[in-house]
Amino acid sequence: MSDEEETQPTDEQKIEIAKWFLLNAPAGEIQYIAKDMKAVLQDETLYITAAAEAFPLYNKSHMICLDFPDRSGEVMVTPFSEIGENEYLDPRTAQVAIVDHVNQVCRRARPANDEELPTPYIEEYRYALDIEVTKYVSEAYPKGICSVHCVNGKDVEEPGMDFELVVVISAARLSPQNFCNGSWRSIWNVEFKDEAQLVEVRGTLQVGAHYFEEGNVQLDAKHECKDSTMFTVILEMLYLSPEDSAHSVTTIIRHHETEYLNSLQTSYSKLPDATFKDLRRKLPVTRTLFPWHNTSQFSLRKDIQKNLGLEKKK
């Protein structure tokens, strides 16, 4: 075939391929993919370039959680906590972690300086929400982690201006010895709109699972609650203290996440008898196995089938 005479891919193309494989790794599997990719590429330099570009994107997208070197706490690597190249803020301990993406560790930590932190006014809201969300996550997720950041308006000092907080929740279950890994990620944007005296809540939920014992099966489910009126909930902020608004927001999050889990379960329960049927039935309509031995009846059946087929398709 003429393809064999094609030239080898260029270095740039090889890097793109390696990046693609790394970025598409299921939760918790990037290091395994990294190892295999190195073997396939057989070129350390190219791999290092690809890894340097792919790992940060992967880590932020999967919202990995890293311990501080002195075990004083943990930091979540997300687009919302990123304050500089390889620097991620943990608002709880007011520390900034310097992260080695490719090895997925926190190399060192430094205290955050004032410009990097929100104002005391904002911090009141952030802190209250953090407390409520942490409580919720510890109840709902056996191994969940969460974090709250201010993504807009962190310098607001008093009522009268808008600001926005983001809640990130991440839970991963890695069981490579059982050939099964899974992850749950939710991102909730909480916008405090002063003029309208409203708090608007929008969420994105993403769930994945991978089972690969003698096979390769993956679930990829995503739900965005952006413009749908069901998920945009308006709260009157008038007279609500940071604690009260935190409580209400968390209740909304809890409600919607639970509902989403229920709808996932419903989708699964419809699989065997409904959804899957559109691909392949368990048995023919006759409810018996196919009569392979009765070849003679087939010429007759074929005509009937053809007629039936024509009728059915219309």
Add this chain to the structure above:
Amino acid sequence: MEAAMGLMRRIPPKHSEAALSALLSLLPHHSADLLSQVDQPLQVLCDVDSGKEFILCEYNRDADSYRSPWSNKYHPPLDDGLYPSQELRKLEMEANDVFTVYCDQYYEGGTSSVYIWENEDEGFIGCFLIKKDGSRTADGRRGYLEEGSWEAIHVIEVVPLDEATARYCLTSSVMLSLTTNDESSGAFSLSGSIRRQMNMDLPVDEGHLCNMGRMVEEMESKLRYSLDQVYFGKTKEMICTLRPPSELVQTSLPEQINKRRS
């Protein structure tokens, strides 16, 4: 090569075509191994004589042309292509007719093809292929699926043992993907691929087609069950481990918020 197979096991199945192409470009000297061990999505062509579709695979390919099981012609035409013997071609034609009915019964649509060709001694190899597009815009009868596809490749090696019996070695792989999408639950996508083998020694009094057909049917049912209950079941279990459903869930929003919603 082992590393390449490792990558294929982890990449989301819906990306397996892209992944395989990438690996073929990086490891051209392993292309024969990769192509035989990794399943690619099935392509179809239309037979010029009958207008019927037939599935393309390595087993009906010669150079860059593919042989149709309906007309026995190569598409595009080939001067000196390989053809099965007259006897095997007869079996192949019968197999295609019967398999079409089987396909219709189980798949309510879809395309099927069977290719048979000589093996060493008196044996032969049969390849049964099915391609079903279950999305609601195609053959999805009930309209559940935004996107859905089932592709099966069954390769049976038949070796006569004596006058009355033959050994059948079946290697099957199924690739499937399904996506549902609705307002309340968003996009839900499951995809997977599995391979299994089955060997049986059977009497040939009812004919090879009967034996092969039954094996394929049994294997497909097992694979369907396995995918549904075991594989999809495991992913569901994983989700429930991540976030266990709670019975004490508050299913309605508190009053204060409800009042505000119009």
